[in-house]
Amino acid sequence: MLRLTDIHKSYRVGPTTVDVLKGISLMVEQGELLSIIGPSGSGKSTLMNIMGLLEQPSAGTYTVGETKITYDDDRTLSSLRNRMIGFVFQQYHLLPRLTAIDNVGLPLIYRGIDEKEIAERSTEYIKKVEMQERSHHKPMELSGGQQQRIAIARALVGSPAIILADEPTGALDTHTGQEIMNLFKRLNEEEGITIVVITHDPKIAAQCKRKVELRDGIITG
Amino acid sequence: MIIKANIKEALKSLITAKQRTILALIGIVIGIGSVIGMVSIGTIVQNEALKQFRDMGIDIVSVTKDYEDQGGDKGFSIDDIYSLPDYSPLIKKVAPYIISSTQYSYMGQDLYIELMGVDESFFDLNKLYVREGRLLSDLDRDRFFCVIGAETADMLRRVGIRKLIGGQFLFGDRIYTVVGILKDLPEGGGMRPSGINRSAITHISTALRAFTTNDITTFMARVNTQDSKTVKDVIENYFNKKARGLRVRVRTAEELITQMQKQMQLFTLLLGAIGSIALIVGGIGVMNVMLISVTERRKEIGIRRALGAQRNDIETQFIIESVTLCFVGGIIGIIMGIVISYVFAHFSKWEFLISQSAIVLGFGVATAVGVFFGYYPARSASRLDPATALRE
Ligand SMILES: Nc1ncnc2c1ncn2[C@@H]1O[C@H](COP(=O)(O)OP(=O)(O)OP(=O)(O)O)[C@@H](O)[C@H]1O
Ligand SMILES: [Mg+2]
Numbered sequence: 274m275l276r277l278t279d280i281h282k283s284y285r286v287g288p289t290t291v292d293v294l295k296g297i298s299l300m301v302e303q304g305e306l307l308s309i310i311g312p313s314g315s316g317k318s319t320l321m322n323i324m325g326l327l328e329q330p331s332a333g334t335y336t337v338g339e340t341k342i343t344y345d346d347d348r349t350l351s352s353l354r355n356r357m358i359g360f361v362f363q364q365y366h367l368l369p370r371l372t373a374i375d376n377v378g379l380p381l382i383y384r385g386i387d388e389k390e391i392a393e394r395s396t397e398y399i400k401k402v403e404m405q406e407r408s409h410h411k412p413m414e415l416s417g418g419q420q421q422r423i424a425i426a427r428a429l430v431g432s433p434a435i436i437l438a439d440e441p442t443g444a445l446d447t448h449t450g451q452e453i454m455n456l457f458k459r460l461n462e463e464e465g466i467t468i469v470v471i472t473h474d475p476k477i478a479a480q481c482k483r484k485v486e487l488r489d490g491i492i493t494g
Numbered sequence: 495m496i497i498k499a500n501i502k503e504a505l506k507s508l509i510t511a512k513q514r515t516i517l518a519l520i521g522i523v524i525g526i527g528s529v530i531g532m533v534s535i536g537t538i539v540q541n542e543a544l545k546q547f548r549d550m551g552i553d554i555v556s557v558t559k560d561y562e563d564q565g566g567d568k569g570f571s572i573d574d575i576y577s578l579p580d581y582s583p584l585i586k587k588v589a590p591y592i593i594s595s596t597q598y599s600y601m602g603q604d605l606y607i608e609l610m611g612v613d614e615s616f617f618d619l620n621k622l623y624v625r626e627g628r629l630l631s632d633l634d635r636d637r638f639f640c641v642i643g644a645e646t647a648d649m650l651r652r653v654g655i656r657k658l659i660g661g662q663f664l665f666g667d668r669i670y671t672v673v674g675i676l677k678d679l680p681e682g683g684g685m686r687p688s689g690i691n692r693s694a695i696t697h698i699s700t701a702l703r704a705f706t707t708n709d710i711t712t713f714m715a716r717v718n719t720q721d722s723k724t725v726k727d728v729i730e731n732y733f734n735k736k737a738r739g740l741r742v743r744v745r746t747a748e749e750l751i752t753q754m755q756k757q758m759q760l761f762t763l764l765l766g767a768i769g770s771i772a773l774i775v776g777g778i779g780v781m782n783v784m785l786i787s788v789t790e791r792r793k794e795i796g797i798r799r800a801l802g803a804q805r806n807d808i809e810t811q812f813i814i815e816s817v818t819l820c821f822v823g824g825i826i827g828i829i830m831g832i833v834i835s836y837v838f839a840h841f842s843k844w845e846f847l848i849s850q851s852a853i854v855l856g857f858g859v860a861t862a863v864g865v866f867f868g869y870y871p872a873r874s875a876s877r878l879d880p881a882t883a884l885r886e
Contacts, residue, residue, distance in 0.1 A: 318885075327800060327881040347805050355802020366797045366884070370506050382499050383802040427801070 274434060274467060275301040275324060280333035282319055293319045294330070295490040301435065301469060306461040308470045308478040311487030317471045320487065321439050324469070326354050338434065355383050359428030361438035365420040367412040373423045374399055374408040380431040398426040402456065418449035425456060435467040436460075442477060454480055497814065504815035508822075511787065515819065518776075518783040522823025522863065523830060525776030529769030530831025530856045531838075536762030537849040538839050543754055545845070546684030550621050552747040553586075553718070554685045557729055559711045560741040569709030572702070574736045582728045583718065589616040590698060590713035591687065594705045596666045598650075598694075605649045608689040609665050611701020619714050620686050627659045627674030635699045640670040644678035645691040665694050668704045685714065685747055722746035773859065776823070777867040784816050784871035788878075795875055796883030805876040812875050816868025817861055824860025828853055 282294040293316045301307055301324075311317050322328040323335065329344045336342070337357055344350065359380075360366075367376045378395040386394075399405050402422040412420050421441060428436050438457070442450030454477060460466045461482075470481060478484045486494040508515045559569055572590055579585045591612040598605045614632045616622075622629070630641055640663075642650070647658055655661065662669050672694075679691055702708045717725050726744040733740045788795070795808055803811075832848055839846035 322881045322884075325800065327884070351799070351802050351804040351807075354800065360800050362884070366793070366800075368794055368797060370503075370510055379798070380801040383798075383804070383807055388498075431802075 274303050274338060275299075276336040277324070278334045278336075280320075280323060280330045280335065282316070282323065282328070283331050293490055294323070297333070297487075297490075297492060299485065299492065301467065303434075303467055304461070304465045306458065306468050306470070306482045307485065308472055308481035308483070309485045309487055310472055310475065310478040312473060315487045316490045317473075317487055318439055321437050321469070321471055325358050325360055325437050326350050351383070355380055356431060357434045359431065359433040359436045361421070361424050361428050361436060361441045363440040363443040365412070365417070365424045365444075367420055367423060367427075369412055372409045372411060373404060373415065376412070376423055377426045377430050379427060384431070394430055395426075398430045399423070401429065401460075402426045416449075417445050418452060421445065421449075421453055422456070425453070429460070429466070435469065437469050437471075439471045440473070441470065442472070442474070450477070497810075500811050500814040501818060503811065504818040507787070507791075507815060508819055511783075511790075514783050514786065518780050518819055519823045519826070521776030521779030522773075522820050522860065523776075523827040525769070525773030525863070526824045526827025526856050526860055527830035527834065528772040529766060529859060530828050530852050531834035532765030532769040532831075533762060533852040533855065534831060534835035534847075534849050535838050536758065536765050537852065538835060538842075538844055538847060539761070540755070540758040541847060542680070542842075542844045543684075543758065544751065546680060546686070547747055547751055550619075550684050550686065550747075551716075552751065553716055553720075554619060554714060555717055555722075555725060555729075555744055555746045556685055556712065556714050558743045558745070560743045568737075568740075569711045570713065570733075570740070571737065572698070572710060574733070575710070575713050578715070578729070578732060581732050584725060584728055585715050586718055587615050587619065587716040588713055589613060589619045589715070590710050591616055592698065592701050592705060592708065592710055592712075593687065593689070594666065594701075594707055598663060598665055600650075600653050600655065603653050605646075605653070606692070607646055607665060608643075608693040609701075609705065610687075610690075610693050610695045611698040611705065612695055613698050616714070619716055620690070622679075622690065623677050624674040625677045627672070629674055630695065630697055632697070634673075634697045636703070637697065638668055638670045638700060638704075639673045640665070640694045640696040641674040641676055642672055642695070643676050643689075643691040643693040646694060647675045649692075663694070666705065670694065670696060685745075685750065687712070717746075720748070722748050773863060777863045780816055780819060780863065781867040781871060783819070784812060784868055785874075787815070788812065788871045788875040791875075792878060792883045793886060795878050796880045796886075799878075799880035800884065808878075809872045809876040812872035813865060813868045816872065817864030820860045820864030820868075821857070824856055827860070828856040831856065 277297055277299045280294055280297040283290045283292040297320060309317055323330050334341060337353060374395050377399055378391040381391045381394060399408055402425050404419060404422050404426065407415060407419060442453050445453065457468050457470065458480065461468050470477065472478055485492055575588050575590045578588055589612065591610055594609045596607055596609045598607050617629050624641065625644065630639060650658060658672050658675060662671050719725060725746060729744050730742055733742050798808060836846050
């Protein structure tokens with residue numbers, strides 16, 4: 274479903290270039306629960322940004338579903354992001370002014386869906402993450418674990434092909450982190466949702482069906 | 495749909511950043527307020543000036559001896575003027591007059607007064623009415639009677655003279671008995687000779703004998719046609735024949751109105767331009783606030799982009815926010831402008847009117863300012879790299 278072939282990414286920092294990804298080839302199949310594990314600075318987030326179409330690789334090819342990404346048209350990229358990909362971030366990244374339910378509905382606004390349907394679907398997904406009691410709370414009024422559930426509902430609401438989660442438990446205590454992992458596992462098992470979890474915690478990685486190790490910009494295992 | 499959500503979002507974010515929003519609003523309110531105020535005042539002034547023409551009718555012309563004429567400094571002959579209506583059916587009525595400025599001295603104080611000589615039809619043509627006493631008629635021929643203007647009456651009362659009607663005054667070097675006081679006239683505009691408020695008016699036959707200058711250089715006439723070209727030709731030909739070489743200048747109400755309207759347009763434009771400067775300053779304030787808003791919300795922009803917002807969506811969002819800001823400022827500004835022009839009209843004792851085109855203009859300008867000054871911040875927001883924005 275996602276196919277990365279020999280992906281390179283380097284950044285210019287002043288006069289020097291930093292090679293962050295040095296030839297990554299990776300396939301993610303439908304229904305997978307995959308973890309990408311590696312030490313800090315190994316390029317995990319950079320890889321996720323490329324997989325999530327937030328960044329353009331310096332070299333290599335990337336195919337999402339049937340579409341080979343060409344990075345020349347903002348509309349196409351935005352639309353692919355909107356329909357194919359759901360992001361979950363370490364810092365939750367909810368919009369502070371919006372209520373939980375409005376945060377969940379955000380991706381649908383950019384699809385031009387009408388208000389009533391957005392409300393229905395947001396309610397459906399907020400139930401799925403067991404947060405219906407907190408629908409009208411602002412993010413500030415929620416605990417970290419609760420915010421992360423809202424963020425997961427937001428990632429799911431548009432029925433994307435894949436969920437990309439960058440250290441989703443990184444800001445949570447072990448117990449709450451485990452709850453989030455349980456939620457991912459349930460979604461993967463019961464609904465067949467494809468999930469990629471980025472982590473540097475071996476215990477988290479161990480709970481995934483497949484594990485990819487990243488070290489210094491290359492896949493080592 | 496996206497637009498509606500955007501407006502809601504815009505209002506929320508503007509309310510969240512209260513202080514900044516209020517600062518930007520003040521700029522826009524002052525800008526739009528001055529444009530609307532200035533344009534409204536222009537309209538009120540224009541309306542007032544035109545009203546004086548409406549009062550007097552636009553069938554009045556004023557004929558002056560052309561001073562560039564070489565034919566000596568002889569004025570019109572009064573008989574020539576009076577036989578003009580017989581010469582052409584286009585001329586219905588004529589009213590010759592002469593003016594001589596003078597001082598009236600009373601117990602060491604000097605009052606400046608326009609001494610005028612007119613005939614009965616002058617009062618009719620100029621729509622002059624008395625407040626007290628009576629007007630002059632042609633029966634007052636050769637008699638030293640006068641009516642005085644409202645301001646003259648006030649000045650005389652101020653220096654302590656109580657008895658005006660029936661009182662005797664030394665104007666110039668003759669003594670006149672006051673028989674009436676005229677109603678106050680609005681200042682300027684129209685075809686009326688200026689200074690009637692500050693005048694003492696006697697019959698023209700008296701004036702021709704008593705005044706130091708007795709050249710008739712001007713007369714007014716009521717005409718029968720709207721065709722100012724024909725009227726001009728008729729009058730010019732008449733005097734060319736009657737008094738060899740006497741050249742005249744004919745000014746019609748129509749000409750004056752056109753000329754005045756041009757001046758008024760210029761005046762309104764000037765006032766509008768002054769207001770526009772305030773508006774530009776306000777617009778720059780909006781741009782500033784929007785730029786800060788974009789900087790503060792880099793992360794929000796990154797999140798929205800990650801969720802599938804196109805550059806266009808981000809651009810639209812910020813432009814709508816800036817337009818919303820300007821629109822709210824516009825509404826308050828329009829109200830402020832109307833209040834300003836109301837106060838202006840109230841203190842000038844002029845008729846207040848709300849110029850609808852000014853309101854439409856106000857909303858139009860507010861929107862335009864919002865789009866114009868919101869464009870750059872919105873564009874820079876849409877160009878933000880989402881990955882960088884999210885990393886912060
Ligand atoms: N925009 C950028 N410009 C320059 N260097 C960058 C940029 N983004 C990332 N890097 C560098 O790339 C390397 C990998 O960063 P990345 O965020 O992908 O690491 P990570 O594996 O996610 O680490 P962590 O576990 O700490 O999140 C780092 O050395 C970082 O400094
Ligand atoms: Mg990272």
